[in-house]
Amino acid sequence: MTRPVAVIGTGQTKYVSRRDDKNVPEIVREAGLRALADAGLKPSDVDAVVIGSAPEIFEGVNYPEDWIAPALGMCPGPVMRVHTGGTVGAATGIAGFYHVASGAYDTVLAVAYQKLSDGVPQYGLSACYDPLWDRDFACGAPALVGLQSRQYLDRHAPAVTEEHGAMVAVKNRRNALLNPYAQIRREITVADVMSSPPVAEPLKLLDCCPTSDGAAAMVIASEQTARKKCPRPAWFSGVGTCSESPYVPHVDMAYPESCVRAAQQAYQMAWIYEPARELDVAEVYEAFSFQELIWCEALGLCRPGEGGKLIESGRSDLDGALPVNTSGGVLSSNPIGASAMIRQVEAAMQVMGRAGEHQVDGVHRALAHSWGGAIQFSTVTIFSDEI
Amino acid sequence: MIDVGVVGWAQTQHGTLERETHQSLIYRVVNEALSSCGMSIHDIDVVIDAGSDFLDGRGISTCITVDAMGAHFKEESKIAGDGLLAAIYAYMRIASGLFDTALVVAYGKSSESSPRVQSLLMTDPFYLRPMGLDATAAAALQARAYMHHYGVSEEAPARVAVKNRAAGATNINAQLSSEVTLDQVMESRPLVSPIRELEAAPVTDGACAVVMAGEEVAKSLKVRPAWIAGSGHAMDAFSPGAREIHKLRSAALAAAAAYKQAGVTDPSADLDLLEVTESFAHQELMLYEALGLCEEGEGEKLLISGATALGGRVPVNLSGGALCANPVVATGLVRLAEACARVADRGEGDRIDGMSKAMAHAAGGLAMQTAACMIVQG
Numbered sequence: 001m002t003r004p005v006a007v008i009g010t011g012q013t014k015y016v017s018r019r020d021d022k023n024v025p026e027i028v029r030e031a032g033l034r035a036l037a038d039a040g041l042k043p044s045d046v047d048a049v050v051i052g053s054a055p056e057i058f059e060g061v062n063y064p065e066d067w068i069a070p071a072l073g074m075c076p077g078p079v080m081r082v083h084t085g086g087t088v089g090a091a092t093g094i095a096g097f098y099h100v101a102s103g104a105y106d107t108v109l110a111v112a113y114q115k116l117s118d119g120v121p122q123y124g125l126s127a128c129y130d131p132l133w134d135r136d137f138a139c140g141a142p143a144l145v146g147l148q149s150r151q152y153l154d155r156h157a158p159a160v161t162e163e164h165g166a167m168v169a170v171k172n173r174r175n176a177l178l179n180p181y182a183q184i185r186r187e188i189t190v191a192d193v194m195s196s197p198p199v200a201e202p203l204k205l206l207d208c209c210p211t212s213d214g215a216a217a218m219v220i221a222s223e224q225t226a227r228k229k230c231p232r233p234a235w236f237s238g239v240g241t242c243s244e245s246p247y248v249p250h251v252d253m254a255y256p257e258s259c260v261r262a263a264q265q266a267y268q269m270a271w272i273y274e275p276a277r278e279l280d281v282a283e284v285y286e287a288f289s290f291q292e293l294i295w296c297e298a299l300g301l302c303r304p305g306e307g308g309k310l311i312e313s314g315r316s317d318l319d320g321a322l323p324v325n326t327s328g329g330v331l332s333s334n335p336i337g338a339s340a341m342i343r344q345v346e347a348a349m350q351v352m353g354r355a356g357e358h359q360v361d362g363v364h365r366a367l368a369h370s371w372g373g374a375i376q377f378s379t380v381t382i383f384s385d386e387i
Numbered sequence: 388m389i390d391v392g393v394v395g396w397a398q399t400q401h402g403t404l405e406r407e408t409h410q411s412l413i414y415r416v417v418n419e420a421l422s423s424c425g426m427s428i429h430d431i432d433v434v435i436d437a438g439s440d441f442l443d444g445r446g447i448s449t450c451i452t453v454d455a456m457g458a459h460f461k462e463e464s465k466i467a468g469d470g471l472l473a474a475i476y477a478y479m480r481i482a483s484g485l486f487d488t489a490l491v492v493a494y495g496k497s498s499e500s501s502p503r504v505q506s507l508l509m510t511d512p513f514y515l516r517p518m519g520l521d522a523t524a525a526a527a528l529q530a531r532a533y534m535h536h537y538g539v540s541e542e543a544p545a546r547v548a549v550k551n552r553a554a555g556a557t558n559i560n561a562q563l564s565s566e567v568t569l570d571q572v573m574e575s576r577p578l579v580s581p582i583r584e585l586e587a588a589p590v591t592d593g594a595c596a597v598v599m600a601g602e603e604v605a606k607s608l609k610v611r612p613a614w615i616a617g618s619g620h621a622m623d624a625f626s627p628g629a630r631e632i633h634k635l636r637s638a639a640l641a642a643a644a645a646y647k648q649a650g651v652t653d654p655s656a657d658l659d660l661l662e663v664t665e666s667f668a669h670q671e672l673m674l675y676e677a678l679g680l681c682e683e684g685e686g687e688k689l690l691i692s693g694a695t696a697l698g699g700r701v702p703v704n705l706s707g708g709a710l711c712a713n714p715v716v717a718t719g720l721v722r723l724a725e726a727c728a729r730v731a732d733r734g735e736g737d738r739i740d741g742m743s744k745a746m747a748h749a750a751g752g753l754a755m756q757t758a759a760c761m762i763v764q765g
Binding site for chain 1: 478
């Protein structure tokens with residue numbers, strides 16, 4: 001077993017479609033200093049920085065950490081950038097966990113960011129495809145997830161319908177009304193979603209996430225510091241990541257094995273046997289509405305094919321038995337490189353009892369999930385109120 | 388931290404590898420590193436890799452290198468910057484007690500791109516980029532400041548090139564494997580004054596892989612590991628103008644952390660060998676000082692004394708260093724592989740008798756803004 005590690009402070013910027021008042025280092029600094037303030041620490045209390053962002057082509061700066069990290073006020077000092085695509089925010093938090101779990105550092109600041117308004121996001125995402133084999137077909141994220149959503153719908157029809165995706169969008173936009181940091185804060189109906197313009201069949205505009213500018217940060221500390229600084233730390237109790245080749249013919253996008261395996265690993269570490277019963281809240285990376293149902297199934301929060309029933313039952317609502325995406329999810333804010341850390345931040349805040357208006361009562365265990373690449377990278381992090 | 392050993396390593400032949408893909412380079416070094424320690428990919432718990440999106444001309448290049456790395460259905464994470472940073476992260480993973488083994492992979496094919504464009508894009512879009520400051524220009528400003536501040540002669544960096552090219556002539560993986568004379572270096576084409584062509588690292592394609600294991604697994608293998616004694620990394624301010632550019636503060640801090648962990652109090656006495664990333668010849672002199680091999684400003688004197696050459700008190704870059712092969716992203720991890728080969732007692736030709744402790748160094752950023760160090764012992 002490894003030594004206990006906890007999140008003792010979190011910080012976020014208000015997510016917006018375009019930040020004109022600040023550049024990337026300034027946005028990162030804003031989130032980082034808020035996390036330190038939340039933890040009651042000064043920059044000089046931090047032993048190391050871990051920073052994360054998705055493809056640097058988004059902002060057009062090579063080795064962006066060299067430019068951005070010093071703005072946190074901790075240089076000269078140890079800085080490492082994680083770079084794993086969509087999962088990067090969570091992979092950054094997980095790297096922070098290992099910085100402390102290894103005994104190498106006591107207090108680490110993990111920050112993830114993206115300023116998508118500095119570039120053209122779908123162009124950047126299309127650059128992920130192999131230049132020789134795939135790029136002629138590359139068409140950003142919506143087309144890929146459109147295929148995933150169609151595979152999922154076709155497999156489970158008629159138990160899952162397009163309306164079920166719309167219900168996810170309605171629920172998460174409703175949750176976002178309670179989250180002051182969310183970008184899209186507008187009540188919508190299932191009819192609004194169903195009648196919104198098609199993007200990539202079966203995805204319609206309101207099934208899709210926005211593009212955002214913003215950053216999220218977490219202070220990650222050893223047991224000694226956590227006990228001293230935080231009345232109710234969010235302990236890392238389970239961590240799992242899994243990568244999958246994109247070139248395996250039988251890739252199952254409707255039940256991604258990388259997600260199943262990452263979850264198994266995290267549950268095993270956290271001693272969780274019945275996730276649907278033992279978890280109190282879950283934040284999953286639903287960049288597109290149907291993905292919430294797909295991830296809930298792969299994470300074992302409901303049985304395969306029962307995603308439609310889950311959203312219909314109200315069980316995943318804010319006042320349900322297992323609220324999902326209490327923050328409003330990626331559907332309400334999506335600064336890509338930060339999105340996976342926002343899931344960890346929300347899960348940690350729920351355990352710490354600091355989620356404000358979207359706080360769920362009596363949270364002991366919270367799950368944060370993310371996906372990335374060509375639906376090939378998965379991370380699962382579980383926070384707990386006890387070691 | 389628990390004991391972790393570097394148990395296997397491999398690097399490609401470096402050069403302009405037109406007939407190789409990123410995947411073919413990765414696949415080869417992964418297989419060779421695993422077979423060098425009698426392990427299979429199934430024995431690996433976690434893969435940590437380093438690559439550069441801009442260099443590869445892709446977004447999230449791991450999307451299409453997962454297969455070649457053997458990371459399919461494994462724990463995997465990617466670090467930006469030099470592979471030595473990935474090695475430090477892999478070390479943390481094993482030290483956490485949650486993993487027994489790790490594979491570290493780093494690769495780069497600089498020949499597919501323009502190094503100048505790559506480094507221009509490292510500048511921020513507002514202040515430095517409009518000035519056109521690239522890696523060579525930044526290093527030249529650094530060289531001039533260093534030489535001016537300490538009264539270092541223009542021949543001093545040239546002598547570093549002569550020393551390292553002589554060492555590289557015996558390295559079968561080196562890209563540049565011919566010796567050069569002081570006159571040849573001094574008469575080589577000026578790039579950006581005071582840096583001459585033979586004082587700058589070549590444009591190189593290559594890859595490197597390293598296998599690490601916790602104490603129990605490492606001791607169960609048939610081959611002797613190089614044990615990790617310490618590591619550290621550091622980043623300095625971004626703008627070269629905001630740093631004391633005649634010094635390498637990040638390298639000094641990274642080394643100080645590694646020395647502290649390894650119990651090194653007098654580096655020039657306690658270390659038997661260093662492998663450093665001198666992308667430009669003058670940087671090796673600056674590193675002598677930052678890494679504590681000599682006093683500030685005494686780098687030239689140390690070089691001329693012969694202490695850092697083969698047979699000297701504390702040899703630096705017996706592989707020939709980055710001046711003989713610079714596969715960007717993998718350069719620092721190659722330094723680790725070279726250091727391990729010299730100190731691990733494996734009955735191979737690379738080991739040098741009496742050498743037991745070595746340090747590998749990696750650098751990144753304009754004018755060496757960042758540094759990473761790892762100390763290994765046989």
